[in-house]
Amino acid sequence: MDPYNAGALSLLPPIIAITLALWTKEVFSSLMIGILSGSLIYTVGMGQDFVIVRTIETAFAVMVKKVDFNIIIFCTLLGSLVYVISLAGGTRAYGKWATRRIKGKTSALLSTSALGAFIFIDDYFNCLTVGTVMRPVTDSYKISRAKLAYIIDATAAPICIIAPISSWAAAVGSNLKSTGAFESDLAAFVATIPWNFYALLSIIMVVLISACNFDFGPMRKAELRAQAGDVGESDKKDDEHRQPEASMRGHVLDMLIPIAALIVFAIMALLFNGGYWGSDPAYHTLAAAFGNCTAAPALAIASFAALLVAFLQFVPRGVLSLKAFMDGCMQGMKAMMPANTILVLAWAISGVCRDLLQTPVFVKSLVEADGGLTGGLLPAVIFILACFLSFSTGTAWGTFGILIPIVVPVAQVIDPNGSLVLISLSATLAGSVFGDHCSPISDTTILSSAGAACTHIEHVSTQMPYACVVAVSSLVGYIVAGFSQSLPVSFGAGLVVMVLTLLYFRSRVRSREAAA
Template sequence: MNPIFKKAFLPLIILILSFNFNSFADNSNNFSVEYPQIIIAKVSHTIKIKANADLLNQIKTDSSHILINGINMPYEIEESDLIVNYKFRHKEIVKIQIGELIQSTEINPIPLWLSIFPPLIAILMALSFKEVFSALFVGLFSGTLIIYSYKGSSIFIAFFKAIFAISDTYIINSVNDSGHISIIVFSMLIGSMVTLISKNGGMQGIVNILSRYANTAKSGQLVTWFLGVLIFFDDYANTLVVGNTMRPVTDRLKVSREKLAYIVDSTAAPVASVAMITTWIGIELSYIQSATVQIGVTESPYNIFLNSLPSRFYPFFTLAFMLFLIYKGKDFGPMLKAEKLARQNHLTKQDPNIQKPNGDNELEMAANVTPRWYNAGIPILIVILGTLGGLLYTGWDAAMWADTSLGFSKKLANVIGASDSYQALLWSSLSAVLAAVALSIGQRILSLQETTESLLTGFKTMLTAILILVLAWALADITKDLHTADFISNALISINVAPQILPALTFILSALIAFSTGSSWGTMAILYPLILPASWYLSHSAGMSDEASMNIFYIVVSAILAGSVLGDHCSPISDTTILSSLASSCNHIEHVRTQLPYALTVGSISIFIGLIPAAYGVSYWIIFPVGLISLYSIVHFFGKKVEE
């Protein structure tokens, strides 16, 4: 390099490179503008205008106006920032003017209608290929591709940026959250506890006690139902344990394999979906939290879960419907024929085309183990009582509890609402696992190595759920960034859908997706981040108060979950439906064919007597009796007696 150039120009170049261009902009124009990273058309966005001290004092003194494209905009002052909310309509030059100072920037917002593509693609992929992992990933990728395509990148560059954004932005952010990590750890702990208490004979001990009371076809079905309700904390554990254990008993009592599979299948997900401590609860809380963050609802996810329980009509009605069938000794449709054949010693066999999934022996009792009920009973009680204790401890407010103007139920609801449910679930599940380990090793039922292997196997059983969760969280973040809920709510408003009809429509949509994909959790992962915020916006646009809107919100929470359970019951590709056939050694197609009329019957009652009246404000004290009477009447008038 020329020495003269070094001496004359190199310092100048260094000075230029080190110069702060933002400071230069601030000094010349007295303000700089910070736009959102992702801008969506027709949606209000926050623009931050950073003013220097002189300009800020001038604005405070003479109340200067802020003009955006000639329109006088209201603003708020936060420290040294001026906050303005503005809706970008289309690609345009945005001119911001304060007094005589002007800044212009070209903005190319993403059209709002494109925001529906990521979840829509995920739904269509799930319906077409019957696989939820690829559906969620492709939906996630399409969202990031849209974002980076509108950030000025070429399609080629946007393609690679979208891939990088999935991993370093959305997936990392989805697990970089204490609540999400708590859910993952809790799910793994519950999975390990279920596996361990199955291996150490605790579950078998409970089953053995109950099976003593099965002496007739009716009592055998009743014991199977009761056992299905008792094993409430995991639908897979429920299905495999109850089906495999009760099959010899029901065969002896001449109960059809189809009826056994129906009872097993219909006490698995329905019970797990309404119980307060299950492998489902963490998943539900995470989906609810994702939605509440979008709409700014401060109520805790656990409190929303509790408030949504009364409107979970399909799970509750399903459990009651089975009891009516058993009590009356009646059946109808294909199940009636199967039961009559079973009484004549004709039992259908397992479909040889349905293969057992790998590792399905993870819930089988270890060899040479004496079943003892308390090896399962003690850890389960610790989970239940520990969670309740943790909720009370973390949410306790002595002043509120001493307030005599509040009733006991209101105080309890306030305590649970203010509690840290994630902490309570973690404490109780870890304590239960330690108790199960102590019982297994202390009684020399399992060695330390066998116990550790059982725990690791339990962790593995939850891997599928955790992968779905992470992708679902990431897709929820994409839909939040793209304001998909705004698009859906605007569409619902434009076609004048009444907020009271939304829960029923949601229930049907959820059932269809779950039927096509065979996955309750995958369905919830897709629908919760979309429909919950849309229900909130739709209710408010119809002029409903916050309290009335929250009631619709609670019912929609239930409708998504209950609909996914219904679709799961009807689907021949559902994992729990297949496991029910396997555990009961029933022909899989016969199980689906005999269960379908029962599931659709309860689903119809849930819509017309449950969801729609509840959304219009009819009391649950009226809905449940009318629904139960309707189901009992169907069994009484349409069912036919199956002789013992």
């Protein structure tokens, strides 16, 4: 299908989908309406006949084209793995074991954050694994599923974007290579890490929220409900899928060994995929292999291998019969169907905007039209554009893929000998992470809610105030950075704004609760 430059109309489909999702609390129909609206704009713009039929045909053609079956397989098999681990009693045994060692709610929250930071290779892998491992622990301390989903989400993309060895580093490096502005793509990526204010402040926010046991906005209400015994709505709706009748013979190793196998096989598959054991010596180092890998097929292989390990661990010992194991696999696949469906719809609406309606062309025209932009404001403007684009399309990779080739030349013209290029590049990556972190149509947002067994819209609404506080604080940091080009001063400014904002909300929450 030939693209159609829809201009500002290219932003309409995600705006419709996001508005409807937040209004109706129903994400499936909202995404579908967004996709159909974009297809309608394309059909009318291209002057096609049989408008209704062509609109539907175009929507499903894009959907089929954009589906990443490796990710679908990974999520589906991981759902099977999670279910059979629970069926074997591994989740129950681990929950009891961890509860004896993790003393208190604060320790549970900080342990969840630490595990999220530890799994930095890929955000998809992070989202589902951390939720699987820590959900029994957080449930035992009456931590809401919304809070768990927020910690998972805030330690997924923000961690991956500052990890030199990750699938994200490879994606950024491929875009940097296309600019020809850097001698070493990896060195340029590493140089952006201290200037990636949104990622760094998100991590600090998680630590502060966890250590101080403080919440505000919708998250506060979710936490109060959790203290009363209601950790999340999904418990009631999906109990037959989420909580199987567990074997009493399960041991803590019945959870730890399959999860450890998943991690080990993921690393090995990523290295194999990246050519570490291949014939080209250029990829015979860890950094080069990880930089050359493709995460999705590697994760699909890893999830299958981990499920095979679980089979060999459970069935020969008699913990599960062959029939019970296979039935558990099927139930786990069913449990992941909603998340997989949302992923497909999210990919489709991104494809409609990017491939058919030419959203990148429109954004590029906005940037190039502002030729008189003051150099000091460039990082802040780029950060705002990246936030808006990533939130609208739900993809960080697509956003920095659009903006990096535009931002680097513009920054070089404005400040050829200064550090503005690096700061602007960092602002691009930071703004891209914002949308990936909190957009309702972002795949990591979807997977975080799935991993935590939290209602998707509740996850979006509860974490949005936290993400916005970090985004505003980062914006202040980039405004200061554009003029001072000093890392300590600019990052310090953003950090101070974030801490003061949290203190303000804390005082308001205490005042309201005292008055009540």
